[in-house]
Amino acid sequence: MGRERESPKQPQQVSYTVEQLVALNPYNPDILPDLENYVSSQRYSLEANLCLLRLYQFEPERMSTQIVARILVKALMAMPAPDFSLCLFLIPERVQMEEQFKTLIVLSHYLETGRFRQFWDEAAKSRHIVEAVPGFEQAIQAYAIHVLSLTYQKIPRPVLAEAINIEGLSLDKFLEHQVANSGWTLEKGHARDQLIVLPQNEFNHPELKKSAADSVPLEHITRIFPILG
Amino acid sequence: MATNYDYEDAPAAYDDANRQDLGYDPNFVPDSVKSFVVHLYRHIREKNVYEIHQMYEISFQTLSDRLFKDTPWPSVDAVAHFVDNDQVFCLLYREMWFRHLYARLSPTLKQRIDSWDNYCSLFSVVLHSAVNMQLPNQWLWDMVDEFVYQFQSFCQYRAKMKNKTEQEIALLKQYDQAWNVYGVLNYLQAFVEKSNIIQILEQEKEGLEQFTATDGYDYSGGSNVLKVLGYFSMVGLLRVHCLLGDYQTGLKCLLPIDISQQGVYTSVIGSHITTIYHYGFANLMLRRYVEAIREFNKILLYIYKTKQYHQKSPQYEQILKKNEQMYALLAICLSLCPQVKLVEETVNSQLREKYGEKMTRMQRYDDEAFAIYDELFSYACPKFITPSAPSFEEPLVNYNQDAYRLQLKLFLYEVKQQQLLSGVRTFLKVYSTISLGKLANYMEVDEPTLRTILLTYKHKTHAVDSDKKITSNADVDFYIDDDMIHVVESKPTKQYGDYYLRQIVKLEGVITDMDRVKLD
Numbered sequence: 001m002g003r004e005r006e007s008p009k010q011p012q013q014v015s016y017t018v019e020q021l022v023a024l025n026p027y028n029p030d031i032l033p034d035l036e037n038y039v040s041s042q043r044y045s046l047e048a049n050l051c052l053l054r055l056y057q058f059e060p061e062r063m064s065t066q067i068v069a070r071i072l073v074k075a076l077m078a079m080p081a082p083d084f085s086l087c088l089f090l091i092p093e094r095v096q097m098e099e100q101f102k103t104l105i106v107l108s109h110y111l112e113t114g115r116f117r118q119f120w121d122e123a124a125k126s127r128h129i130v131e132a133v134p135g136f137e138q139a140i141q142a143y144a145i146h147v148l149s150l151t152y153q154k155i156p157r158p159v160l161a162e163a164i165n166i167e168g169l170s171l172d173k174f175l176e177h178q179v180a181n182s183g184w185t186l187e188k189g190h191a192r193d194q195l196i197v198l199p200q201n202e203f204n205h206p207e208l209k210k211s212a213a214d215s216v217p218l219e220h221i222t223r224i225f226p227i228l229g
Numbered sequence: 230m231a232t233n234y235d236y237e238d239a240p241a242a243y244d245d246a247n248r249q250d251l252g253y254d255p256n257f258v259p260d261s262v263k264s265f266v267v268h269l270y271r272h273i274r275e276k277n278v279y280e281i282h283q284m285y286e287i288s289f290q291t292l293s294d295r296l297f298k299d300t301p302w303p304s305v306d307a308v309a310h311f312v313d314n315d316q317v318f319c320l321l322y323r324e325m326w327f328r329h330l331y332a333r334l335s336p337t338l339k340q341r342i343d344s345w346d347n348y349c350s351l352f353s354v355v356l357h358s359a360v361n362m363q364l365p366n367q368w369l370w371d372m373v374d375e376f377v378y379q380f381q382s383f384c385q386y387r388a389k390m391k392n393k394t395e396q397e398i399a400l401l402k403q404y405d406q407a408w409n410v411y412g413v414l415n416y417l418q419a420f421v422e423k424s425n426i427i428q429i430l431e432q433e434k435e436g437l438e439q440f441t442a443t444d445g446y447d448y449s450g451g452s453n454v455l456k457v458l459g460y461f462s463m464v465g466l467l468r469v470h471c472l473l474g475d476y477q478t479g480l481k482c483l484l485p486i487d488i489s490q491q492g493v494y495t496s497v498i499g500s501h502i503t504t505i506y507h508y509g510f511a512n513l514m515l516r517r518y519v520e521a522i523r524e525f526n527k528i529l530l531y532i533y534k535t536k537q538y539h540q541k542s543p544q545y546e547q548i549l550k551k552n553e554q555m556y557a558l559l560a561i562c563l564s565l566c567p568q569v570k571l572v573e574e575t576v577n578s579q580l581r582e583k584y585g586e587k588m589t590r591m592q593r594y595d596d597e598a599f600a601i602y603d604e605l606f607s608y609a610c611p612k613f614i615t616p617s618a619p620s621f622e623e624p625l626v627n628y629n630q631d632a633y634r635l636q637l638k639l640f641l642y643e644v645k646q647q648q649l650l651s652g653v654r655t656f657l658k659v660y661s662t663i664s665l666g667k668l669a670n671y672m673e674v675d676e677p678t679l680r681t682i683l684l685t686y687k688h689k690t691h692a693v694d695s696d697k698k699i700t701s702n703a704d705v706d707f708y709i710d711d712d713m714i715h716v717v718e719s720k721p722t723k724q725y726g727d728y729y730l731r732q733i734v735k736l737e738g739v740i741t742d743m744d745r746v747k748l749d
Contacts, residue, residue, distance in 0.1 A: 027414040047481075
């Protein structure tokens with residue numbers, strides 16, 4: 001029967017990046033161990049992980065739930081990108097019923113709905129799952145700051161503190177660092193805590209939004225050059 | 230030929246002799262069939278694309294209606310000697326033979342396996358030896374389309390394990406490579422690679438190659454078969470990946486085709502609709518609602534304007550069905566992302582007629598609203614499949630609904646996460662500034678909860694793509710300064726520049742036409 005499975009195109013001695021490996025063998029089960037190794041490394045590629053989940057989907061008996069869990073933790077760290085749900089689409093429901101996956105799904109739910117307080121509480125209870133990947137906390141903080149910057153021009157200190165789960169002296173230090181490196185400024189709020197002025201972008205300062213109305217990209221105009229000439 | 234991917238899988242009968250008409254003699258070849266194959270064979274040899282297309286689209290259909298309404302066509306062995314036993318012609322004939330069987334009867338397991346074998350032989354010929362044919366795009370599209378359909382149909386069939394006979398299970402075990410998911414994907418991928426279609430489309434942009442301009446046909450004596458199969462295989466891959474729930478990868482496969490413009494994919498209505506349907510669906514699942522709305526709007530308008538020309542086509546029913554499904558998907562998109570201004574007036578009034586009342590109820594986000602999201606999604610989604618083989622362990626259970634249930638569940642999960650957003654929207658629309666305290670009061674939540682709702686709104690309406698570019702899908706936007714919300718009205722931007730460019734080109738065209746007219 002004509003199963004067209006081409007032999008892996010990479011000889012062992014040549015080292016390909018995982019992206020190249022996937023591009024050359026998108027449907028080749030032989031690269032499964034390479035992809036698993038990659039998940040265990042510090043690097044991240046959504047494409048490679050989707051490819052691995054795809055291979056698990058095709059041959060469920062080869063699935064390692066530990067690897068899947070690690071993929072999902074890394075996908076959370078990729079927020080605000082939708083990687084987590086893209087991965088879930090490929091993971092069979094009975095696998096998602098396992099305790100560790102239920103926890104991760106709850107964590108994702110809190111992040112998706114901006115409930116950072118609950119997120120940090122839940123994450124503290126599940127250290128063994130999320131701490132498997134170094135840099136988890138920082139990645140979530142970066143996501144929190146991303147959403148806050150879309151939303152706020154000026155944010156009260158306690159609201160920020162809650163979202164990034166940093167308080168007191170550590171927060172002072174963190175703010176100091178942001179002021180020096182990321183263009184944050186601090187203001188005195190009226191009779192209350194500090195106000196943090198977040199850097200401007202077109203989403204918290206809509207006037208910065210470039211009006212696309214009257215601009216025509218050059219490549220569109222080049223199309224009529226022959227006529228104009 | 231029908232693009233028959235949505236035929237319900239009727240319960241397959243298990244006994245060939247019982248099922249197929251007792252009066253059917255596979256060796257009897259009526260004169261009209263003889264004449265059909267002889268002429269088709271000749272036209273293919275003479276590369277007469279027009280005649281091939283006529284025979285393929287019209288004669289085959291007419292003969293099927295007249296002589297083979299509920300029986301298969303004569304077997305290939307019975308017609309082979311009319312066509313010099315030509316190997317490629319026989320493979321093509323069998324491909325049509327099976328397609329007709331799938332469309333009008335229900336295939337047995339053995340027939341499914343045989344059809345897979347036939348595809349393997351046919352595709353190997355195309356991939357590994359230089360075929361010297363020129364086939365109509367319609368036919369080449371149908372081949373890819375049918376190949377994916379039969380794969381989907383096989384997965385659905387195999388997943389209904391409960392009532393399988395011992396004999397069927399033995400066959401499934403024996404032929405475990407038939408319709409194997411790796412095999413299916415690798416054939417499509419091999420077409421894309423072998424045809425060099427991606428490079429061809431790249432070079433075409435620089436004017437070094439012609440493909441779209443000739444609708445993929447080769448007018449310099451070559452063959453269009455591999456190239457066009459490679460092209461349509463990209464759409465096939467998009468569809469397979471959607472069936473598997475892998476939307477990201479699906480869209481990636483389609484990337485070489487610029488769907489903002491006409492192309493070979495629009496030269497066949499079935500391909501045009503399949504492309505946009507899956508493209509839109511994948512974007513919907515990726516929460517890129519604006520993109521989905523834009524493309525659904527375009528194709529629905531196109532179908533509205535052109536469907537009268539397809540009334541006699543065998544694809545007409547399919548066109549109407551996909552049309553309805555895409556309205557349902559559009560209703561979902563617009564309920565989650567009310568950007569009605571993106572929708573053209575005709576499409577909008579059709580939409581209101583079909584789903585106006587449901588869309589109002591969907592805005593309420595109560596249990597009834599979820600039931601409608603569920604209903605529309607279930608009606609309009611692709612027929613998801615589980616690609617892996619069953620375990621064959623007792624007790625045998627059906628798993629044909631598993632994939633669909635998972636996608637539905639995750640979709641409804643997303644809807645739930647967005648349920649409070651429509652409330653915020655309503656208030657934001659009527660204020661230019663409002664304090665957090667006041668809005669919290671109106672929405673009957675406390676202030677910290679309101680803050681989370683507002684963050685959710687921002688997160689869900691701002692998509693971030695892989696190169697960190699943020700795109701806003703928001704119809705109403707806002708920002709918060711301390712505890713004051715400032716609402717920003719989004720004004721529709723009119724694209725005059727584009728309009729003028731098009732008019733300039735049009736005028737130039739008219740002038741050229743006029744120059745060509747010779748006045749006596």
